[in-house]
Amino acid sequence: MKPILKLISMIAMAFVIVPSVVYFGGMISHDAVKWTALAGTVAWFATTPFWMGREIEVDADAVEI
Amino acid sequence: MRNENQVEADNQVEAETATSGEFERESVPESARLGAGKFWGMYAGEHAAGTEFMIGPLFLAAGASLQDLLLGLLIGNLLAVLTWRFLVTPIAIAKRMTLYYQLERIAGDRLVKLYNVVNGVLFCFLAGAMVTVSASAVGIPFGTMFEVPEETFALGSTDFTLIVIGVGVVMSIIAAAGYQVVAQVANIAAPWMIAIFAACGIVSLVQMDANSIAALSEGKFWQDAIDFVQEKDGVQRFGFWQIVVFAWLCNGAMHFGMADLSIFRFARSANSGWAPAIGMFLGHYMAWIAAGLLLAAQIKLSQDTTANPGALAWGALGWTGIICVIIAGWTTANPTIYRAGLAFQGVFPKSPRVAMTLVAGTVATIAGSFPNLSNQLLGFVGTYGTVLGPMGAIIFVDHYLMKRFGMREENAFHSGQSINIAVLLAWAIPVAIGLYLIFVPTSLFPDKLFAAYAVVPCWVASGAIYFVLSKMMQPRAIA
Numbered sequence: 001m002k003p004i005l006k007l008i009s010m011i012a013m014a015f016v017i018v019p020s021v022v023y024f025g026g027m028i029s030h031d032a033v034k035w036t037a038l039a040g041t042v043a044w045f046a047t048t049p050f051w052m053g054r055e056i057e058v059d060a061d062a063v064e065i
Numbered sequence: 066m067r068n069e070n071q072v073e074a075d076n077q078v079e080a081e082t083a084t085s086g087e088f089e090r091e092s093v094p095e096s097a098r099l100g101a102g103k104f105w106g107m108y109a110g111e112h113a114a115g116t117e118f119m120i121g122p123l124f125l126a127a128g129a130s131l132q133d134l135l136l137g138l139l140i141g142n143l144l145a146v147l148t149w150r151f152l153v154t155p156i157a158i159a160k161r162m163t164l165y166y167q168l169e170r171i172a173g174d175r176l177v178k179l180y181n182v183v184n185g186v187l188f189c190f191l192a193g194a195m196v197t198v199s200a201s202a203v204g205i206p207f208g209t210m211f212e213v214p215e216e217t218f219a220l221g222s223t224d225f226t227l228i229v230i231g232v233g234v235v236m237s238i239i240a241a242a243g244y245q246v247v248a249q250v251a252n253i254a255a256p257w258m259i260a261i262f263a264a265c266g267i268v269s270l271v272q273m274d275a276n277s278i279a280a281l282s283e284g285k286f287w288q289d290a291i292d293f294v295q296e297k298d299g300v301q302r303f304g305f306w307q308i309v310v311f312a313w314l315c316n317g318a319m320h321f322g323m324a325d326l327s328i329f330r331f332a333r334s335a336n337s338g339w340a341p342a343i344g345m346f347l348g349h350y351m352a353w354i355a356a357g358l359l360l361a362a363q364i365k366l367s368q369d370t371t372a373n374p375g376a377l378a379w380g381a382l383g384w385t386g387i388i389c390v391i392i393a394g395w396t397t398a399n400p401t402i403y404r405a406g407l408a409f410q411g412v413f414p415k416s417p418r419v420a421m422t423l424v425a426g427t428v429a430t431i432a433g434s435f436p437n438l439s440n441q442l443l444g445f446v447g448t449y450g451t452v453l454g455p456m457g458a459i460i461f462v463d464h465y466l467m468k469r470f471g472m473r474e475e476n477a478f479h480s481g482q483s484i485n486i487a488v489l490l491a492w493a494i495p496v497a498i499g500l501y502l503i504f505v506p507t508s509l510f511p512d513k514l515f516a517a518y519a520v521v522p523c524w525v526a527s528g529a530i531y532f533v534l535s536k537m538m539q540p541r542a543i544a
Contacts, residue, residue, distance in 0.1 A: 013257065016260045016385070017263055020263070023268060024270065024271050025276075026271075026276065030271075033264070034382055038384050038385045040385075041388060045254075045257075048253045049249075052252065052253055056245055057103075057107050057248065058107070059111065059328045060248035061248070061403060062111075062319075062324070062328060063324075063401045065114070065315055065316055
């Protein structure tokens with residue numbers, strides 16, 4: 001199950017970043033970038049918690065700037 | 066094949082390595098040490114945070130040219146990485162103690178409490194800025210805009226102040242429950258957030274018609290934005306060396322100040338000290354520039370120079386941008402409020418941590434209600450390094466020079482002092498002078514000293530004063 005979820009997460013990540021590159025090339029509209037990024041975001045947060053982020057890192061309570 | 070006891074023992078070690086709250090008053094044992102890969106993973110998610118949404122646009126608003134930014138950030142971030150690798154990591158793996166325990170052994174427990182409270186107060190202001198950042202995004206769907214009043218301690222619109230209070234209350238309650246859940250959310254969000262920053266930058270370039278090699282190399286889109294800001298707000302200059310020093314020292318408390326001893330004490334080898342490079346170049350290079358491009362695009366599209374993180378991200382990526390700004394602000398504010406709560410609890414040990422976290426959250430929310438404070442983040446992070454950085458010099462001198470010059474290291478621990486006067490004076494004198502020059506115009510610095518410039522001089526002065534005072538104050542019998 002985990003490999004499938006990881007694959008979906010990777011596709012979700014591609015949905016976030018790739019459309020902006022395609023938009024840079026003038027091949028899609030700005031609205032299309034926004035909606036695919038939102039779809040990618042939903043898919044990322046729906047799948048990634050099942051295979052990543054359960055371990056609390058040693059810097060978890062550190063403050064970052 | 067391993068038996069159940071071995072598995073249980075391994076699980077125990079796994080649990081103990083899981084948070085920096087473990088091994089707080091002892092050296093990290095061999096079994097709990099981590100390979101370099103872990104640190105690269107950890108730092109990859111660091112430094113792409115809520116602050117980046119503020120700092121990038123502030124560079125543009127302050128008049129930094131694109132060429133200066135590209136080269137200055139490169140050099141500054143490289144210097145920061147070298148500082149982590151060659152200043153922090155060697156001491157971290159030699160001592161393997163948290164910053165707080167190391168300081169307690171040198172400075173005494175009461176002085177560490179004072180340091181902790183100062184740290185906590187500064188954290189409250191940082192968390193306040195993050196409350197403002199998240200509130201700016203929450204306000205967008207309600208049509209509530211983030212406006213920056215001229216006076217530092219002036220409120221924004223009533224609607225915005227109410228949103229800040231709402232966001233601050235929610236963040237404080239979550240922080241009071243601990244940092245674990247938010248840390249998990251932050252882990253999951255980190256790669257996504259980096260992708261969002263990159264996407265924001267790329268979209269902004271297209272919005273400015275800078276999607277050709279010629280337009281990119283000319284950089285007119287950036288200069289046009291600076292010209293517009295300067296025509297409106299007057300000429301400002303944020304030069305190359307200011308950028309270098311800022312990029313180097315904005316995390317001064319973490320490297321010069323040795324806060325990251327608490328992280329690198331788990332490192333198996335000193336090579337782990339290179340790991341902050343990934344955080345620096347993703348967060349303090351790519352993300353800062355991308356966030357700056359957001360403001361440049363907004364100026365081009367709507368002639369609005371307000372560095373409103375929510376509106377900027379909304380303009381580039383719509384709802385995804387809003388979600389990113391909220392999560393970025395929240396995941397930065399949460400450990401900050403939690404840490405400040407712990408610091409305050411150190412002063413009132415009988416008070417529950419939850420109550421002290423709520424106090425810290427209240428202070429952060431009040432600070433977040435003044436939008437101008439978040440607008441002064443460039444100065445704030447320099448001040449933060451100036452105040453906390455010098456304690457790192459004291460650790461440095463104690464570790465490398467005390468024994469070599471016939472003095473006793475970790476003097477408070479060996480003598481049972483609760484306040485090491487040499488440390489107190491070595492910290493307070495340079496910091497007081499530094500703060501005076503940062504906040505008060507003088508004949509030497511008529512426009513006040515740029516805060517990040519004070520970090521290294523204060524660090525060097527603290528180390529020197531600590532050395533001289535220790536030489537004078539430690540009994541000869543010890544020496």
